[in-house]
Amino acid sequence: MNWMTFVSKLVESLAWPIAAVVLVVLLRDDIRKLVPFIKRFKAGPVEAEFEREVKALREAASEPSKGAVSRPAVASQAFLVQLAELHPRSAILESWVRVEAAARMVLASKGTTTGSYLPAARLAEPxxxxxxxxRDQVTMFNELRRLRNEVAHAQGFEPTVESAKAYIDLAVFLQGHLEGSV
Incomplete structure (x- = not known):
């Protein structure tokens, strides 16, 4: 291989990467403006969607900061926060299990169960x-269920400790509200 062939191959292999870098540098201000509108960003184990949706749900639900939480829910929250520090995914899954159990307990105490099993997706309406x-709490219930499903079924995704704690706050509020209505 002579030096002209070498230079030609080098330019050929570097043309697109250099063009991409130059384009990003030239458009960096515009790209920065678009970042808040990104719905989903995935690069290896990093996933921004879950964190953004939990934050939006928390902002939409101002009730958790106002409402009183039942004593069992407070004890539940302390355990769940400790679990979130070790394994955020498990803490989210366990938080949802407790919300669902509280919902089923309320339905059973009110005698609204028909004897047949109701899937979690249909618990909020009764x-x-x-x-x-x-209605806002029904929305919260359904969103928490949907986010739990994302965590349970997404492969290679581990939510951050902060987003797990935010999820726990919402779940404990809902759990406490449900337990308080029995």
């Missing part, structure tokens, strides 16, 4: 019909 949950 609770709203019994005036146990407001």
């Amino acid at each position: 609770l709203a019909q019994q005036d146990v949950l407001t």
